[in-house]
Amino acid sequence: MSDDYQTRTDAGSVVVVLGRAAPSETRLRIKTPAFWDRFTNAELVDYDVAMQHDPSASNAQQKAAARLRIFRRDASDAGFVNLAKNRVVAFVQGLEGGVLQVGRAATILGAAITDDEVA
Amino acid sequence: MSVLTQFTGGERLSSIVGAPVTSSSMQNLYPAAGATAALSGAMTAATLKTALSITGRGRINWAAIYCNDATARTLRMKITVDGSVIRDTTSASISTANSGFVGLGGGFYNGTFATAVFYQPVRFGESLLIEIASSVSETDKATFAYAYEVFV
Numbered sequence: 558m559s560d561d562y563q564t565r566t567d568a569g570s571v572v573v574v575l576g577r578a579a580p581s582e583t584r585l586r587i588k589t590p591a592f593w594d595r596f597t598n599a600e601l602v603d604y605d606v607a608m609q610h611d612p613s614a615s616n617a618q619q620k621a622a623a624r625l626r627i628f629r630r631d632a633s634d635a636g637f638v639n640l641a642k643n644r645v646v647a648f649v650q651g652l653e654g655g656v657l658q659v660g661r662a663a664t665i666l667g668a669a670i671t672d673d674e675v676a
Numbered sequence: 677m678s679v680l681t682q683f684t685g686g687e688r689l690s691s692i693v694g695a696p697v698t699s700s701s702m703q704n705l706y707p708a709a710g711a712t713a714a715l716s717g718a719m720t721a722a723t724l725k726t727a728l729s730i731t732g733r734g735r736i737n738w739a740a741i742y743c744n745d746a747t748a749r750t751l752r753m754k755i756t757v758d759g760s761v762i763r764d765t766t767s768a769s770i771s772t773a774n775s776g777f778v779g780l781g782g783g784f785y786n787g788t789f790a791t792a793v794f795y796q797p798v799r800f801g802e803s804l805l806i807e808i809a810s811s812v813s814e815t816d817k818a819t820f821a822y823a824y825e826v827f828v
Contacts, residue, residue, distance in 0.1 A: 561715075577715045578713065622817050
């Protein structure tokens with residue numbers, strides 16, 4: 558058995574069980590600045606460009622840009638981002654193929670929230 | 677034949693009927709069940725890994741598995757009692773942190789607190805084995821929670 562396990566004898570029974578305690582509280586909220594720090598500089602530039610209002614753009618493109626602005630404003634107002642919230646997950650995943658390369662959403666959403674990042 | 681099976685006529689649980697209870701906010705549910713939680717450690721995609729193995733006599737009351745982040749994955753729990761598989765369940769795809777299912781027992785979290793938790797005691801006379809798996813190769817992205825008792 559690996560280090561994942563603990564083995565003990567209990568009332569004559571031999572118990573082998575996963576032994577590394579789960580965190581008492583799973584961290585879900587990350588400070589807004591720490592959230593944006595998870596993006597690379599190039600990704601942030603692309604995000605900023607994509608969220609600009611362009612009056613000559615199609616209605617769909619203007620709405621897509623508005624969604625980016627709304628998310629940034631909401632995150633700023635709240636001061637934190639809940640990485641487990643379905644709307645946040647869908648939004649970040651939706652950035653793939655545009656602002657983000659495929660696979661980046663999982664990295665941004667899935668990395669453990671550190672002591673410095675937790676909100 | 678063990679002492680237990682000798683005097684109980686050798687009855688063995690064949691299988692558990694019904695589907696496991698699924699829930700979000702599992703990190704708030706398991707403490708209400710008096711359960712202990714442990715990280716999964718390293719798991720290889722779609723490969724069962726021992727979560728709890730007991731050689732002896734006892735009773736498993738509650739067992740659950742849930743994911744620790746929002747990566748889309750399925751989770752599986754296989755429960756073997758005295759050599760017989762009584763439950764082998766794989767979840768639908770889960771992409772919400774702290775969501776999973778209660779493989780044995782049940783419970784409900786209403787968003788503020790656990791309003792109900794129930795045990796589903798299953799006795800074992802010789803051995804208990806609970807294995808878990810994820811559809812994704814990963815480390816410590818799942819949590820296994822359990823509550824058991826052993827008999828003298």
